[in-house]
Amino acid sequence: MTKIVATKPYADQKPGTSGLRKKVPVFAQENYAENFIQSIFDSLEGFAGKTLVIGGDGRYYNREVIQKAIRMAAANGFGKVLVGQGGILSTPAASHVIRKYGAYGGIILSASHNPGGPDEDFGIKYNIGNGGPAPEKITDAIFARTKVIDSYKTLDAADIDLDTIGTLKVGDLTVEVIDSVADYAALMETLFDFGAIRALIGSGFKVVIDSMSAVTGPYAVEILEKRLGAPAGSVRNAVPLPDFGGHHPDPNLVHAKELYDDVMSPQGPDFGAASDGDGDRNMVVGKGMFVTPSDSLAVIAANAKLAPGYKDGIAGIARSMPTSAAADRVAEKLGINMFETPTGWKFFGNLLDAGLATVCGEESFGTGSNHVREKDGLWAVLFWLNIVAARKEGVKAIVEKHWADYGRNYYSRHDYEAVETEKADALMAELRGKLATLPGAAFGALKVAAADDFAYNDPVDGSVSAKQGVRILFEGGSRVVFRLSGTGTSGATLRVYVERYEADPARHGIDTQEALADLIAVADEIAGITAHTGRTEPTVIT
Ligand code: G16
Numbered sequence: 001m002t003k004i005v006a007t008k009p010y011a012d013q014k015p016g017t018s019g020l021r022k023k024v025p026v027f028a029q030e031n032y033a034e035n036f037i038q039s040i041f042d043s044l045e046g047f048a049g050k051t052l053v054i055g056g057d058g059r060y061y062n063r064e065v066i067q068k069a070i071r072m073a074a075a076n077g078f079g080k081v082l083v084g085q086g087g088i089l090s091t092p093a094a095s096h097v098i099r100k101y102g103a104y105g106g107i108i109l110s111a112s113h114n115p116g117g118p119d120e121d122f123g124i125k126y127n128i129g130n131g132g133p134a135p136e137k138i139t140d141a142i143f144a145r146t147k148v149i150d151s152y153k154t155l156d157a158a159d160i161d162l163d164t165i166g167t168l169k170v171g172d173l174t175v176e177v178i179d180s181v182a183d184y185a186a187l188m189e190t191l192f193d194f195g196a197i198r199a200l201i202g203s204g205f206k207v208v209i210d211s212m213s214a215v216t217g218p219y220a221v222e223i224l225e226k227r228l229g230a231p232a233g234s235v236r237n238a239v240p241l242p243d244f245g246g247h248h249p250d251p252n253l254v255h256a257k258e259l260y261d262d263v264m265s266p267q268g269p270d271f272g273a274a275s276d277g278d279g280d281r282n283m284v285v286g287k288g289m290f291v292t293p294s295d296s297l298a299v300i301a302a303n304a305k306l307a308p309g310y311k312d313g314i315a316g317i318a319r320s321m322p323t324s325a326a327a328d329r330v331a332e333k334l335g336i337n338m339f340e341t342p343t344g345w346k347f348f349g350n351l352l353d354a355g356l357a358t359v360c361g362e363e364s365f366g367t368g369s370n371h372v373r374e375k376d377g378l379w380a381v382l383f384w385l386n387i388v389a390a391r392k393e394g395v396k397a398i399v400e401k402h403w404a405d406y407g408r409n410y411y412s413r414h415d416y417e418a419v420e421t422e423k424a425d426a427l428m429a430e431l432r433g434k435l436a437t438l439p440g441a442a443f444g445a446l447k448v449a450a451a452d453d454f455a456y457n458d459p460v461d462g463s464v465s466a467k468q469g470v471r472i473l474f475e476g477g478s479r480v481v482f483r484l485s486g487t488g489t490s491g492a493t494l495r496v497y498v499e500r501y502e503a504d505p506a507r508h509g510i511d512t513q514e515a516l517a518d519l520i521a522v523a524d525e526i527a528g529i530t531a532h533t534g535r536t537e538p539t540v541i542t
Contacts, residue, residue: 001156002075002171007031013039013146015139017344017486019125021111024061027122031152033065034072037107038152039145040126041076043138047104049079053097053127055089055180056109057215057278058240059116062087065109065124067159074173075153078104081173084180087162088240090215090279092368092376093184095131099372100183105129110215110278113250114489117243121489132349132373136465181222188223191309191371192382196389198229205388206234206269209381210259213237213245216275219378228385249276251283251365251377252542253290260285271388271395275377280345281365282377284384286395291384294324294411297361299402300383302330304359306390307383309371314358318351320344321454321469322481322497323363324409333406342456342468343483349373350460363413363497400508407503410515414538415485416494416529424484424492427532431470431482434526438472443522447475454481472526477501480523494533496523513541 010029013020013036020036027033041047052073056062066087073081082097083089089097091108098106105128111121126134126142134142155171167176188194201207207230211217217238224230236259237245248255251274263272263285272285284291291299301317304310316337317327331338337356341347345366351357352370361367366375367383384395391398416424438451454468469483478500485493498516502508513520523529530536 003154003156004151005031005034005154006151007035007149009147009149010035011147014143015125018112018133019108019123021114021121021123021487021489023489024118024120024122027061027065033068033124034152034154035146035149036124036142037069037072039142039149040107041072042145042149043141044105048077050104051080051082051101052078053082053089053094053101053103053106055084055094055106056087057090058086058088058242059111059122059244059277060118060120060242061122062109062242063162065122066162068154069107070160070170070173070175071155071157072153074157074171075155078173081175082178083162083175085163085165085177086180088180088215088218090184090219092280092372092374092379093180093219095127095372095374096184096187097178098127098129099131103129108278111489112278112487113276113281114487115244115248116277120243127373130349130353130373133344133346135346135349136463181218184219185222185227187371188379188382189227191379192307192386193389194227197382197385200385200389201228201230205271207271207385208234208236208259208262208269210236210256210272210274211238212247212249212251212256212274212276213239213241214247214249214275214277214279215240216279216378219279223378223382244277251276251281252540254540254542256283260290263287271385273381273384276365279377280375282367282380283365284381284395286399289396289399291395291399292324292411293361293363293365293367294319294326294409295399295402296380296384297323297359297367298326298330298406299387299398300367300380301327301359302402303387303391307386310358310369315355316351316357318348318357318360320347320362321471322483322495323361324411324499325477325501326406326409327361329406342454342465343486345375347456347458347465350458354460356459363411403508404505407501408508410500410502410510410512412498412512412516413542414496414498414520415540416533416535417488417539418491419494419533419535421492423532424494427494427527427529428470428482428484431527435470438526443525444518446478446518446522449473449475478519480519480526482523482527494529496527496529496538498523
């Protein structure tokens with residue numbers, strides 16, 4: 001029976017770069033999750049009788065919120081819910097399921113690369129019928145609703161069995177518990193040359209994937225070990241755990257260091273990859289070569305035709321503003337569209353739907369294409385394996401030849417985590433205040449060509465997103481970008497993105513931090529990072 005439960009608004013339910021992310025104890029407050037879910041439903045129209053996809057990355061609190069969401073979907077009039085077995089759906093798999101079954105939308109429970117556990121992070125985000133994150137128009141409406149909500153609808157019904165595949169009823173709602181992996185694995189087989197990758201692996205090319213005890217484990221085991229023939233154990237930390245086994249499921253050089261060190265050791269594997277909590281991010285490491293996410297996008301785009309799913313070429317590339325311009329050079333050479341969007345995968349959706357872009361990427365270890373409407377960690381790994389198999393060259397040779405052809409964009413991101421919010425805001429405000437005075441200013445040999453606060457005009461729907469990050473562009477193509485993270489849950493995270501273009505192959509072998517040292521110093525000089533935050537060095541360098 002439908003129940004209307006009285007509630008009071010919470011003031012802090014503003015969705016960030018990718019949904020609402022908070023610590024579990026925040027989410028566990030009375031009606032907190034319910035308020036947000038009801039606010040999502042209240043911001044949507046015309047879903048009566050339609051299908052909603054629900055799944056998450058398996059982190060602590062996943063099952064509880066799934067049960068709540070199912071009861072609320074029933075009470076709010078959805079016709080059907082598709083839920084991943086055990087409550088598991090990686091973010092790209094959820095995106096695919098929404099698209100494949102023509103669902104109205106989906107609720108994905110994840111805080112992505114943030115740690116999980118009783119005192120760690122949880123998150124809820126809503127994806128629309130194209131499979132992608134809700135655009136700002138919808139997330140703004142959801143936030144507005146959370147501020148005034150006074151009741152939510154649910155059903156008096158028991159928890160369902162999430163672990164057995166099959167169909168059952170919750171009130172009038174049909175709930176189908178689906179295999180979390182099958183649809184996604186089948187999609188990958190249509191995009192990549194599994195035969196060639198199987199032969200590569202069969203020839204002794206050793207691949208390891210670290211799933212960081214997060215959601216990609218079952219997907220990677222099915223695809224890499226069962227379908228591509230990698231030996232059992234090639235997928236490490238393959239079982240999703242509610243606290244990710246204490247791992248910080250963020251695939252970068254800090255949190256996936258063990259994998260990196262292993263691939264770099266002489267007797268280690270030829271190829272290593274890691275994914276994040278919900279499976280949309282990826283890190284690719286070849287023997288002797290860590291591939292930056294920006295370079296990964298560029299190499300994938302340049303070699304796209306080698307994968308069967310992209311054999312006819314790509315229509316365009318899109319990258320987030322802070323992502324390096326390496327892909328721009330590929331687009332220029334191929335004579336295809338290039339788009340620069342704000343940070344956040346949701347900005348790619350319109351471009352993909354309109355057929356303007358085919359491949360997208362972000363510096364934050366995200367790469368993907370029009371096969372779904374999310375970034376996709378395993379997709380990127382398979383793309384790389386496909387390229388290696390087709391070119392019969394290792395990752396290092398492929399990247400070095402790419403630099404020789406296009407030039408190298410030295411690139412690094414410096415993160416200052418858990419800075420007090422007021423201090424970070426003051427730094428950004430001061431920076432914005434001095435933008436007009438910067439063009440023409442010289443810092444040693446570096447001369448500022450332009451400085452602005454990035455704004456994006458969506459070419460498809462005409463929407464404008466302002467204040468998306470401060471860019472300081474130097475003559476010769478170097479730049480420094482400052483923005484505050486939209487995904488953190490403690491204080492503010494200041495991100496400083498540093499980039500230098502180097503055309504000369506003789507200068508492609510320099511250590512990245514060394515190659516960027518003058519720009520890093522100038523970033524501090526211009527923004528007063530130490531003065532504002534008291535920090536003398538970043539928390540994480542990638
Ligand atoms: C989310 C978005 C990404 C974005 C990233 C950046 O990633 O989905 O599109 O690049 O946040 O986050 P920040 O605002 O912290 O720089 P994820 O993997 O957390 O969903």
